[in-house]
Amino acid sequence: MSDKVTLTIDGQQVTVPAGTTVLQAARMAGIEIPTLCHDPELTSPGACRLCVVEIEGMRNLPASCVTTAGDGMVVRTNSPDVIEARKTIIELLLANHPEDCLTCERTGQCRLQEYAYHYGVKGDTFHGERKQFPIDDSNPFIVRDMNKCIRCGKCVRVCEEVQGRSIYSFAYRGFDTIPATAMDTPLAESECVFCGSCVSVCPTGALTEKMMHGVGRSWELEKVKTTCPYCGVGCNFDLNVKDGKVVGVTSNAEAEVNGRALCVKGRFGYNFIHHPDRLTKPLIKKNGEFQEATWEEAINLVAEKFKEIKQEHGPDALAVFTSARCTNEENYLANKFARAVLGTNNIDHCARL
Amino acid sequence: MENLMTACCSECTHSPSQPCPDYIKCRTEGPICHDSEACRQKRQQLMDKVQVSPDKPHRRVLVCAGTGCISSGSRDVYNRMEAAVKEAGIDDCEVSITGCHGFCEQGPIVIIEPEGIFYGGVGADDVEEIVEKQLKNGEPVERLLYTEPTSGEKDKYYRDIMFYKKQERMVLKNCGHINPEKIDEYIITGGYRGLVKALTEYKPEEVIEEVKTSGLRGRGGGGFPTGLKWQFTAQAEGDQKYVVCNADEGDPGAFMDRSILEGNPHSVIEGMIIAGYAVGANEGYVYVRAEYPLAIKRLEIAIAQAEQYGILGDNIFDSGFSFKLRIKAGAGAFVCGEETALLNSIQGERGMPRVRPPFPANKGLWGKPTLLNNVETYANVPIIMEHGGRWYASRGTEKSKGTKVFALTGKVNNTGLAEVPMGITLREIIFDIGGGIKEGKQFKAVQIGGPSGGCLPAEKLDLPIDYDSLIDAGAMMGSGGLVVMDETTCMVDLARFFLTFTQNESCGKCTPCREGTKRMLEILTRITEGEGKEGDIETLERLAKSVKNTALCGLGQTAPNPILSTLRYFRDEYKAHIEKKWCPAGVCSALTVYKIDPDKCKGCTKCAKVCPVSAIKGEPKEVHEIDPEVCTKCGTCMENCKFEAIYKG
């Protein structure tokens, strides 16, 4: 068997490695196919059916994300039948979706909104029942609004396949189906560790970062890629900055070490940055009270005291303990400082924060 | 020797612990391991008790113990019968239970063999009379004989009943004639010969060839060529393979698979062992609906007996082939009958379909190559192995071979299971076997293939039915449901009914089915409630097309069929509902009005008195009138008018 296959997509010849899906092949050829449930890092359930295409000789319209490209295949990604089917699917999703894009946290980043716009679909084709779920606001980090869920199942899969927690699975059936925790309890009562991976993959406003509600529109936020200060793994993510202030953290899919995965601290533990209790200037206790001082004053005072202790009690009366938030370079310096400057081997590090 | 399967004397060397290719032959034609006339006679006697014939003294009173007859009271009949026969001191007469005859509306059914006398609606109180008249004096009990709905004549014999006359019972042959809880009855009537032949005379690939030659196609819905599926599974690479039987039988009204499992479970087991041998699988699962407790029980008994006699287990008949069989009770959803959802369900996961390909033949149960067939498909296999693929292929039409069991229901005189040769016409099934439409009404349409099937009108009555002709006509074989409708059925309401089912049963995985069936049902409901709008038909058609084209599994892909076929053949009825706000069949209560025929009304005032909302006005002896504004369409007046002056229109 040859390890390459050549197929025709929208009249264009494409040669791809055997085993490539039609969706990947199209993307390699620069042809965009809309997807909602597909995610390159997760298994493909072929559930949303938005990525359907027409393939000569095949019955119905196969989903391109789960159809393997075959040699000689003739694929059309934008025939009238395909466009009509996609429009119908979007219409059907909108028919069971609250029309509150105006205030929805995901506006501007929502895949459903994007495709509805692209295909010119309005939300008023079908007038029927809309599911009404209470919003799960039970925890400090994640807001779950199942009214906005399109049942793509990405949250289910990312939690199982990447995070390994399997907090969600689909519950109920048919029109009532939703991704739910065990026994359909609020997230706070589940075994969720609030890593927020599910939030990072949700294509709609069904799962959102609670602390980012109302702090700014996606297009107003500047994304600054940085390394997480919490532990030595070195995860990367984007600080979301507005008017010089960090207002949130979102995954950066390009992050080399961690991809979109983060832990609760990295993703949600950024409040300290602008916290009023945070120390930003050195303080020296004078007459029993802390008073602001300059760095020079403070460092001189500490150096003096170190010298005194060393003279009176010897260098081993001193010890250095570095923070888990120190980088390798900082730790190296601390090590030099302890051994070469203070003259002690008493140095340690707290492994976790 | 307590039964046929045990040793006849101390010289007999055949036992399950010493597997031997001649085991079945020894039990039925032998003994062959030693020669003894006495032993031969003993065996023959046991066989004669089951295979009764007029020139021998033995008789059998067979009391149906299928689910239908049990619920109409056959257990009491059996108990009374057994006691009464004993008490009357009738020799050479065995009272036995059987599986279903497929004619449950006549139940409880009692058959007297060898004569083949058929008694229906037998109660425990009728037992004494049967024993006295029939068994002692050979006179039939007239009042319990079956009356033909068309001619009004009574049939004494099973074979004369029109319901059975046009049937060709191959798969159902033994159902109703042997005791499903006794393996020896199956073997006496020819069972496990196909397995012996396959294991001793055929290589696995030759078995597959035979099944291919037979032209057998899957009886579970799709009609996929069975031999080809076996070949794919045999060719798939894998250290472990499985054979799975789909006994989920979710189509409302279908009960052929249940009847086979209850009435002749060994035929399915035999088919599955042969399949295992052919594809190279040593383990099998039967996935049975949990709502079929009796089928599960009979299957358990059958598996235990087959294991006891070495027909299941290690080194079957010393062939070197081993096979284990397990039962898995279903998870109670229609979609679990879909093959990949079924596999997920066996694995303990939510019954949601998987994307295909990969097909189960390559990646099935726990990712291993898996052969999955329907109950009726497996039950055909021993017949093919015994008589040969060529023989089997001589029955049926060019592309659909053999027989199919249909579950005939609705507005026909005879309802039940009918096994007919492929290529028979709908007219023959409905009017000959089914005895025509009830109460002399007009035939209107027939829904074939359950909720995923389509609705065919009178013009299609002479269509010879097989897999392909049905698809062309906009229906499908499905599992073989046939619901007959007369002039009083509203086609929009019918489509609504089936959509209610599919919408409820959608697993919710894919968008078109989860959301699309809901919207189609909402539109249909609106139309039947008199709220239909211009454009509804077009919206329905567009939705139906998209759902059919894009849904992930067969449930969604076929859910629009009832809508598309009723629109194809009965479009005017939809239009009448939407444009004229009128239900021609008088079913949709929002779209019918009760009227009084002035020529027939005698002014008796009865209707005015019974109307709960006082919608009827009129002086005594004068023509009455209904105020449509007040009328709630409860129908009480119509039921009460002695002169049939009130009608719906």
Ligand SMILES: Cc1cc2nc3c(=O)[nH]c(=O)nc-3n(C[C@H](O)[C@H](O)[C@H](O)COP(=O)(O)O)c2cc1C
């Ligand atoms: C929604 C749905 C329900 C089904 N239910 C059944 C069923 O109850 N029994 C069955 O044998 N096949 C059922 N099928 C068909 C199976 O998926 C499968 O095609 C069949 O069991 C294969 O066996 P066969 O080739 O012997 O027909 C169903 C299919 C769908 C899409």
Ligand code: SF4
């Ligand atoms: S936050 Fe993390 S652990 Fe919790 S449900 Fe989402 S993915 Fe699973």
Ligand code: SF4
């Ligand atoms: S919550 Fe989001 S990720 Fe999960 S199924 Fe719904 S839309 Fe998809």
Ligand code: SF4
């Ligand atoms: S078609 Fe319906 S039943 Fe099948 S996978 Fe989709 S939602 Fe589930």
Ligand code: FES
């Ligand atoms: S992206 Fe292919 S089915 Fe959802």
